[in-house]
Amino acid sequence: MTGRVCAGPLEALAGDRLNPIADGRAVAVRRGRAVLAYANVCPHTGSPVAGGLVRDGVAVCPQHFWRFEATTGRCIGPSGGLHPLPVTVVDGQVWVELDDPAPPVGWRQRLLARARDYDRASDYAVRMAGPDRQPPHPNGAGHQHLPTAAPPPPTAVASTESG
Numbered sequence: 001m002t003g004r005v006c007a008g009p010l011e012a013l014a015g016d017r018l019n020p021i022a023d024g025r026a027v028a029v030r031r032g033r034a035v036l037a038y039a040n041v042c043p044h045t046g047s048p049v050a051g052g053l054v055r056d057g058v059a060v061c062p063q064h065f066w067r068f069e070a071t072t073g074r075c076i077g078p079s080g081g082l083h084p085l086p087v088t089v090v091d092g093q094v095w096v097e098l099d100d101p102a103p104p105v106g107w108r109q110r111l112l113a114r115a116r117d118y119d120r121a122s123d124y125a126v127r128m129a130g131p132d133r134q135p136p137h138p139n140g141a142g143h144q145h146l147p148t149a150a151p152p153p154p155t156a157v158a159s160t161e162s163g
């Protein structure tokens with residue numbers, strides 16, 4: 001999704017946080033009747049900054065708390081900053097220009113999405129329908145690697161040395 005995207009009404013944006021907009025591709029910061037938009041990517045690790053708090057003109061990344069000037073996106077401390085996006089307000093609706101064709105998805109976001117989509121009941125049913133019909137081992141290591149019977153007792157070895 002690139003191009004101009006409607007992010008909803010200005011009044012719906014909280015003034016004290018980095019509001020996710022455009023399917024999480026960007027964040028918006030409301031400053032009174034004005035609004036600023038940035039790509040939802042932290043320059044630290046590439047994780048999303050959505051949900052970070054904004055206080056006294058400073059936006060904070062919720063991951064490791066890097067701080068940014070809310071009006072410029074410039075990082076306070078390390079160099080770099082949030083990537084600004086053109087944004088306009090037309091008839092109370094916020095419009096943002098997205099310029100990145102690839103969705104900015106970090107590892108944390110990917111793992112959370114995978115965990116949300118995981119269906120334990122289906123997975124268990126699939127495993128139970130398998131050829132050995134044994135439940136999976138609770139530690140997830142796979143029961144087929146565990147010993148199924150006690151090892152045979154040690155056998156006496158005849159000594160070849162005469163003594």
Ligand code: FES
Nearest residue numbers: 042044061063064
């Ligand atoms: S990912 Fe934003 S501070 Fe680390």
